[in-house]
Amino acid sequence: MTTKLSSCAAEQVNGERLLDLFLELAKINAPSTKEQLVADYLKKALPELGFTLEFDDAHKNFDGEVGNLIAWHEGTDSSIPPIFFSTHMDTVLPTEGLKPVIKDGVIHSDGTTILGADDRAALAAYLEAIRAIIEGGIPHGPIEFILTVNEQPGLVGARYLDYSKAKSKTGYIFDSSGDVGQIILKGPYSSRVWFEVEGNAAHIALNSEEGNSAILIAAEGLSNMKLGQIEEGTLANVGIINGGELTSIIPGSVTVAGEVRSFSKEKLDAQLKHMEEVMQKAAEKKGGKVKIKVEKKYLGFDIPKEDILVKTALKAARNIHVNPYLTETLGGADTNVLNENGLTTITLGLGFQNIHSFRECISVENLVNTGRLTAALIEQWYENHKEK
Numbered sequence: 001m002t003t004k005l006s007s008c009a010a011e012q013v014n015g016e017r018l019l020d021l022f023l024e025l026a027k028i029n030a031p032s033t034k035e036q037l038v039a040d041y042l043k044k045a046l047p048e049l050g051f052t053l054e055f056d057d058a059h060k061n062f063d064g065e066v067g068n069l070i071a072w073h074e075g076t077d078s079s080i081p082p083i084f085f086s087t088h089m090d091t092v093l094p095t096e097g098l099k100p101v102i103k104d105g106v107i108h109s110d111g112t113t114i115l116g117a118d119d120r121a122a123l124a125a126y127l128e129a130i131r132a133i134i135e136g137g138i139p140h141g142p143i144e145f146i147l148t149v150n151e152q153p154g155l156v157g158a159r160y161l162d163y164s165k166a167k168s169k170t171g172y173i174f175d176s177s178g179d180v181g182q183i184i185l186k187g188p189y190s191s192r193v194w195f196e197v198e199g200n201a202a203h204i205a206l207n208s209e210e211g212n213s214a215i216l217i218a219a220e221g222l223s224n225m226k227l228g229q230i231e232e233g234t235l236a237n238v239g240i241i242n243g244g245e246l247t248s249i250i251p252g253s254v255t256v257a258g259e260v261r262s263f264s265k266e267k268l269d270a271q272l273k274h275m276e277e278v279m280q281k282a283a284e285k286k287g288g289k290v291k292i293k294v295e296k297k298y299l300g301f302d303i304p305k306e307d308i309l310v311k312t313a314l315k316a317a318r319n320i321h322v323n324p325y326l327t328e329t330l331g332g333a334d335t336n337v338l339n340e341n342g343l344t345t346i347t348l349g350l351g352f353q354n355i356h357s358f359r360e361c362i363s364v365e366n367l368v369n370t371g372r373l374t375a376a377l378i379e380q381w382y383e384n385h386k387e388k
Contacts, residue, residue, distance in 0.1 A: 007319040009375035012132035015368040022107075022124035022367055026116040029096040032156075033064040035089040035149045038123075042089075042147070046071050049130050051145070056162035064150055068157050070165045071145040073130070080141025080385045084171030085374065086334060086345065087122040088151030092356045108361045117352040117362040121370060122174040123147070125350070129374035138375075140382045144168040146343075148334055155298060158337035169343055170309055172377060174350040175333045180369035182349025183313050185305065186328035187336050188233075188261040189268045190297040195221070195279050198289040201245075201252030211250030212287055214243060218254050221282035221290075225275055227258075234262035235330055236271050261330050263300060298332055301339035303346050312384055313348065316376035322369060348373070 030038040039055070046053050053071040058064070069089070075082075091114060099110040109115045126145065133140055144167055148157035176182055197218045202211030218241070227236050236258065243254025258275065262268040276292050283290040303310060305326065317324035329347070338345040351366030353359075 007316065007372070007376035007379055009129075009133055009136060009138045009379040010320045010372035012136035012138070013128055013368065013371045013375055014132065015364070018124060018128040018368055018371045019364060021128060022121055023100050025120040025124050026095060026100065027098050029094050030090060031092070031094050032090040032150045032152045033059070033062060036065040038089040039066045039069060042069060042071070045127060046145070049073070049127070049134065054165060056165060058157050058160035058162070059149060061160045062150060062156055066149060068149055068161050069145070069147040071147070072167060073143040075142040076139045077141050077382065080382055081170070082142035082144055082168035083378065083381045084144035084146050084166070084168040084343070085126050086146040086148065086171060086173045086338065087119045087126070087175060088148045088157065088334060089123070090149055090152055091116045091118065091120070092152040102364070105365060106361050106363045107367070109358060111358050114356070114358060115360040115362070117360055118355040119175050121350055121352060121362050121367050125174065125367065125370035125374050128371040129378065132371070132375045133378055138379055140378050141385065142168070143378060144171070146171070146338070151334055155332060155334055155337045158334040161341070163341050163343070166343060171343065171345055172309070172313070172348055173333060173335050173338075173345055174348045174370055174374070175335070176329065176331070176347050176349040177352055177355065178327070178349025179351045180349060180366050180373055181317050181322040181324045183310065183324055183326050184329050184335070184347040184349070185303045185310065185326055186263060187301045187332065187347070188263055188330045189265050189300040190259060190261045190332055191268060191272060192257060192259050192295040192297060193272055193275055194293040194295070195256040196291040197254050197256060197279070197283060199250070199252050199286070202250045204248050204250060208250060214251045214254040214288060217282055217286045217288040218256050218279070220286060221279035222256070224282070225278045226271070230271055231267070233264065233330070234260070234267045234271060236260045236275065259297070263328065263330075265300065298336035299340045301336060301345075303344065307344070308384060309344065309346050312377060312380050313346065316373060316380040319380065320369065320372045320376050322373065
């Protein structure tokens with residue numbers, strides 16, 4: 001069959017309606033663990049689009065308001081394998097009082113809040129794409145939405161997702177700053193490391209000779225620690241130093257915490273070992289102690305170029321006249337956790353910029369293209385499997 005040069009489904013996407021929907025969703029104030037208002041919106045909107053839905057109990061693990069949402073649409077042809085689209089319902093900061101501003105084709109806040117394009121833009125695009133598919137009478141297989149909570153603090157909702165509720169095994173997440181057409185096939189392994197450094201507290205004037213500064217012990221370790229870009233594909237950072245009581249007290253303890261990311265599990269482990277050894281040697285040299293704890297954040301993923309998800313994304317992007325490109329990222333997303341739990345997933349770009357800041361923005365073009373590509377993916381997924 002000859003590859004199409006356009007997507008009928010994408011042509012049904014209503015850009016103005018999508019923009020209005022995004023602005024409506026962005027104004028729903030639902031930061032991490034406080035997603036009930038978004039859930040309430042979806043409990044009404046999704047059944048109107050033909051979805052059945054259920055929530056899991058993930059929120060009980062972190063005192064949230066509501067769990068992850070799994071929604072199912074039977075489609076028009078049950079012989080087609082289901083495909084899922086995932087995103088998160090939370091924003092990194094509140095959007096209460098959001099006043100959107102559109103200037104030169106780009107959507108911003110007024111500078112007093114974040115915009116919430118991360119990732120309400122994806123959520124709006126998914127809903128509009130389904131409307132377009134239905135209104136256009138486009139045949140399609142079953143579609144599932146996996147909508148997580150508490151993503152921003154570290155993919156927490158996905159970690160506690162009840163995976164027994166998911167019926168599909170393959171899907172996409174639009175959650176990257178690249179323009180629409182970006183296809184991310186490879187993501188990193190990531191672990192946190194915590195050093196609890198112990199010296200001996202003492203008063204600087206009364207018994208300073210008994211003191212042994214935990215801060216100086218930690219500084220000794222940090223001065224010999226390789227940080228930043230260790231090599232291509234491996235990064236290390238120390239982002240937390242916490243300790244001390246008073247300026248007059250030689251600190252007896254300090255906590256140092258960092259993170260390592262790498263495309264290679266072996267290189268991640270080697271860097272963690274280096275950091276541990278350096279801090280241990282510093283403690284021994286200066287007569288202190290250190291307790292070390294390593295915490296896995298998530299595993300990496302590496303999707304082959306030959307995977308049907310990749311082929312579908314490449315065709316669908318070209319069908320909406322967007323130039324696709326394959327890449328990798330050291331950034332983390334729910335993609336890492338879903339892949340770790342047996343759901344083959346790739347991340348797609350939707351073009352938000354300056355996320356997690358009051359300068360966050362997204363172009364109207366990228367927003368609309370996210371909806372168009374979502375619709376085209378559904379259509380192309382159907383055609384790929386009908387060809388078999």
